[in-house]
Amino acid sequence: MKLVDEKAIRGVIHRAGNTRFNRLLLDALEEDFSRWESFNLSARHATHYPHGVFELMPCSDKRLYAFKYVNGHPRNTTSGKLSVVAIGMLADVESGYPLMICDMTLPTALRTAATAALAARHLARPQSSRLAMIGCGAQSEFQAVALRGVLPLDSVRYYDPDQAAMRKFRTNMEDQFTMLHPCGGVDEAIRGADVIVTATADKRKNVLFASALITPGTHIHALGGDCPGKTELPPDLLGQAKIVVEFARQATIEGEIQNSPGVKIHAELWEIICGNKAGRCSDEEITLFDSVGFALEDFSVMRLLYEMSSEYDLGMEIGLIPQPVDPKNLYGLLSAP
Ligand code: NAD
Secondary structure (H helix, E strand, O other), rough: OEEEHHHHHHHHHHHHHHHHHHHHHHHHHHHHOOOOOHHHEOOOOEEEEEEEEEEEOOOOEEOEEEEEEHHHHHHHHHHHHOOOOOEEEEOOOOOOEEEEEEEOOHHHHHHHHHHHHHHHHOOOOOOOOOEEEEOOOOOHHHHHHHHHHHOOEEEEEEEOHHHHHHHHHHHHOOOOOOEEOOOOOOOHHHHOOOOOEOOOOOOEEEOOHHHHHHHOOOOOEEEOEOOOOOOOOHHHHHHHEEEOOEEEEEEEEHHHHHHHHOOOOEHHHHHHHOOOOOOOOOOOOEEEEEEOOHHHHHHHHHHHHHHHHHHOOOOOEEOOEEEEEEEEOOOHHOOOO
């Protein structure tokens, strides 16, 4: 069984190159979303506390079984901790033996951003050049970079009430975008945007902007609203938007649509990728990808990391599984030296 830690993951990305790794991840996600019906899919198991959430996210096909443990603790950054940390496991379906245990904190950000890009390819206007980033925390740069991989983005207007997060975003993105505009508030940041990403962390029903400020043609990628009681958008905007989700059963409980029970979901993302339903149909439509994060995305990034870390000989073998000489004599291990 292999341990692929954060250092090994960085090694994989450095060896492949950022751009190539992001493309391979996008391809892996597209391939897996295209064969949606061959997966065992279920909504995640969530355990809620007033200050955060713990989630277990399984997904498997005929060959591989994957699951992720992940938390969401929005106040963590005030004590120097990440809001979201995750660990994943990939196992062989035939024997049930684990193949890999890995860091999923970095891969969660990478797969969330690659899924955003996949959705934007179908839902944003192809000529979109202006991005608004609301919330400049851990996910933000991953989002901007992945979206720029599929859209001709040249400017980013960004806002976060935390000035240090704003400075960090600028430093990390300076070599990626020629036009970076720090803004004094959300309304200023979304003005004129083709694509809006909401990536805030706040465990409450927030309304980041008024729906009247959203102009026809805008694509919104809402990723911060991902738990019951944790949302970012004005509910009346949902009635005006073409809404796409990852997995309706989960999104209805956790996404923006939890606040608008009667609202129509246009499609699950896989239906658009497979061509069963249309993506954007006109330059005037407002599109919303109401993302909460789905286990299939973790499956895709884990299988890619397993393949690539094996190819590059990164990560290390660990002895987490006992190996008795006689598999029926587990008890005998107690007297082994
Ligand atoms: P983070 O804590 O690192 O950053 C969140 C940022 O939002 C902070 O800098 C905070 O100051 C800012 N913020 C809070 N209120 C704001 C407001 N009103 N306007 C602008 N900015 C505001 O969190 P993160 O790891 O970047 O995650 C962001 C959100 O995305 C979280 O809610 C997380 O649960 C969610 N998330 C979703 C997915 C998914 O697949 N949909 C995946 C990962 C994370």
